[in-house]
Each structure stands twice: as C-alpha cells, then as structure tokens.
Amino acid sequence: MAQKRTYQPKVKIGNWTEDQQLEEDAKKEYQEKKERGELTSQKEDLLKRNMFTPVNLSVTTDGNVHIGDVVMLVNAGGGNRECSAVSINTDIDRLIKFPSTTIQTPCEVCAGRIIQPCTRTAFIITSVDDSPEGSTLYYEQTFALKTTSGFARGLYLTSDLRSFQKYAKKSRLQEVNLVEDTSYLSWWKIEYFNPQERLEFEGQPVPANVNVVIKHCKTNRALAVLSDHIIWTACGREYELTAHTFLDSHKAEQDTNHWMLCTSAPVGGRLLIPNHSKLADDDNNTELTQENLD
Known part of the structure; x- marks a missing residue:
C-alpha cells in the first residue's frame, strides 16, 4: 500500500x-x-x-526509364490496399550519428503509404552490365536499385532465398532489405506486366509511370506488397514488402506484384503517379501536384 x-x-x-x-x-x-x-x-x-528530405526525381523526356534515373517504386493499390511506395524502414535505435547521421545496415524496407519523393522513397537505377549512365533501360535487362547518398548511404535493394534464419518477419516469405555492397543478390530485372505479351516486349525500352513486374534475378521472385501483413514503423502502419510471385487463375501476376517506376513530369516537376480511384492496370495516368500528395 x-x-x-x-x-x-x-x-x-x-x-x-x-x-x-x-x-x-x-x-x-x-x-x-x-x-x-x-x-x-x-x-x-x-x-x-x-x-523526408525532398529529392528531385528524374524527368523523362522520351517517356522511358534510363540508367542513372532517380525514381520511386509505386504500387497503385487495389481492393482495401492503398497506394504505397518502396520505402526505407528504420527507427531511432538504428541511427549512426558519427561521423555523420546515417542508418545502420542491413536496413529493412517496407511499402510506405506516404507517397512523396524524398530520401526515404527515392531509388537510383544503377547499371550492373557496364551500360553507360543515361542509356535506356530495357525489359529483361539486369540492374540494381540504390538509395541516394548521404543519410541513405547509397544502399542496394537485396534479396535471397528464404532460410530458417532469414525471412520476412510477418509473412515468413522471402525477405527484401538494403545492404551496403552490391552483388548478384541485388540484381533485378523488369518484365512486362501481361505474361501473354511478355515475349513481344522483351528487349523493348521500359516506359516510366506504367505497370511492370520487378523480378529478382537470382530467385526469379517478383517484388510484392502484402496488405494482409501490417508492420509498425516510425511513420505508422505500413505494408510488409517481400519477394514472392502471386499468380491469379490465369497464371498472371496479381496487382500486388505490379509496380511503376515513377518520375517527374517534364513541365513543373510534378510527380506522375496513377489515379488512386482507378484499377492498377488502368493505362490512364494523372498528374498530381506535391500539395495533393502531402
């Protein structure tokens, strides 16, 4: 008492x-x-x-993605799943303050629901086959996805086969994270979202701001956002990100595997993302100003 x-x-x-x-x-x-x-x-x-330091996304004048472009990887959502972007997931316990403020590695990633071009969501298309910077990225061409320098340290998006010690925390599927060194584990490729027309588009330029499938080269698993597995981050409730191919009854990837490499519009620097009210496979895109995204 x-x-x-x-x-x-x-x-x-x-x-x-x-x-x-x-x-x-x-x-x-x-x-x-x-x-x-x-x-x-x-x-x-x-x-x-x-x-949330603002980052300027690349401006595409020909409508295609290029080596060295700064993009956002955006999933348009579907059903009860909101629009989300591949995002750095760290907290105050994983900060390094000396010699400068950075994040520890390996670093987790998630599908964040805050859609704005910033350090957390910006990725650089990086060559792994000696393609020169500024050259067009093609379907089935291997590349790496690297965060910006400075606070994000230029880390590479990486995945590997699931094991007893390494797997996604919620779903226990194949883990995706960020590491400091590039290797075959950080190689990715782009496939056309419709498997029936995939062979016809092989070797063609990858357009920006349209649905594609991002495949991990070693495991051939597609990048996926999981709406059924919510994780708590410094930014609130967000979706778990994994490498796993979800097929429908027609053996086509579901919208959880559909991503857009979003860039800025040539005029005004506005971010090009899909209209949230449309389906993920809608070809009509709309331009949203930064004020609408905040």
Whole structure:
C-alpha cells in the first residue's frame, strides 16, 4: 500500500535528502542528454527530418526509364490496399550519428503509404552490365536499385532465398532489405506486366509511370506488397514488402506484384503517379501536384 503523505511538499520528512539528490541528478541527466541531442523526441525529429528530405526525381523526356534515373517504386493499390511506395524502414535505435547521421545496415524496407519523393522513397537505377549512365533501360535487362547518398548511404535493394534464419518477419516469405555492397543478390530485372505479351516486349525500352513486374534475378521472385501483413514503423502502419510471385487463375501476376517506376513530369516537376480511384492496370495516368500528395 502506497504511503500517504500527510504534510505539505515543503516539509522535509523521511529520506528527503536522497529524494532531493535523485531529483537533481535526473535534471542534470536530462540536460546533458538534451545538449547531446539524445532525447527521444530529438532523435525522432532528426530521423524524420533526414528521411523526408525532398529529392528531385528524374524527368523523362522520351517517356522511358534510363540508367542513372532517380525514381520511386509505386504500387497503385487495389481492393482495401492503398497506394504505397518502396520505402526505407528504420527507427531511432538504428541511427549512426558519427561521423555523420546515417542508418545502420542491413536496413529493412517496407511499402510506405506516404507517397512523396524524398530520401526515404527515392531509388537510383544503377547499371550492373557496364551500360553507360543515361542509356535506356530495357525489359529483361539486369540492374540494381540504390538509395541516394548521404543519410541513405547509397544502399542496394537485396534479396535471397528464404532460410530458417532469414525471412520476412510477418509473412515468413522471402525477405527484401538494403545492404551496403552490391552483388548478384541485388540484381533485378523488369518484365512486362501481361505474361501473354511478355515475349513481344522483351528487349523493348521500359516506359516510366506504367505497370511492370520487378523480378529478382537470382530467385526469379517478383517484388510484392502484402496488405494482409501490417508492420509498425516510425511513420505508422505500413505494408510488409517481400519477394514472392502471386499468380491469379490465369497464371498472371496479381496487382500486388505490379509496380511503376515513377518520375517527374517534364513541365513543373510534378510527380506522375496513377489515379488512386482507378484499377492498377488502368493505362490512364494523372498528374498530381506535391500539395495533393502531402
């Protein structure tokens, strides 16, 4: 039973000297942490400030994706699943402050519902076959997806076969994460979203802002967003991201495997993403300003 205090706080009773010293120590510790920027609120502000630093996406003049382009990987959603983008998933416990503020590796990824071009969602199309920067990306051509430099450290989107020690936390399917070094595990390729016409489009330029299937080269599993597996991140409730091919009754990839390599419009720098009210396979795209996305 808690002891009831029968005197005013200014009356010194019991172990008042110890209580006073503990209070002073707590104030001193708080002030020291504040000066070093180690308070939880300060770490959260630092994380969000770095994660949501605006990034300029590439502008495509010919409508195609090129080596070196900065893009967002966006899934248009479907059913109860909202539009989402491949996003860095880290928290304040995985920050490195020296020599500069960065994230630890390996780093998790998720399908975030905050659709805006920033450090968290921007990826660079990187050559793995000595293709020059600025050259057109083609269907079935291998490439890597790298985060921006600085806070995101230029990490590579990587996956590998599921094992007893390594798998997606919620679904237990093939894990996707970010690592520091590039290897065959970080090689990807683009396939046309309709398997019946896939052979006809092999070797053709990959258009920006339309539905495609992103396949992992080693495992031949498609990048997928899982609406049934919600994870908690620093940005709230978001979807788990994995490498797994979901086929419908016609042996075609479902909309959970459909992604767009989104770029900016040539005029005004507006982000090109699909209309959220349309189906994922709708060919009509709409331009949304940054104010509509926030």
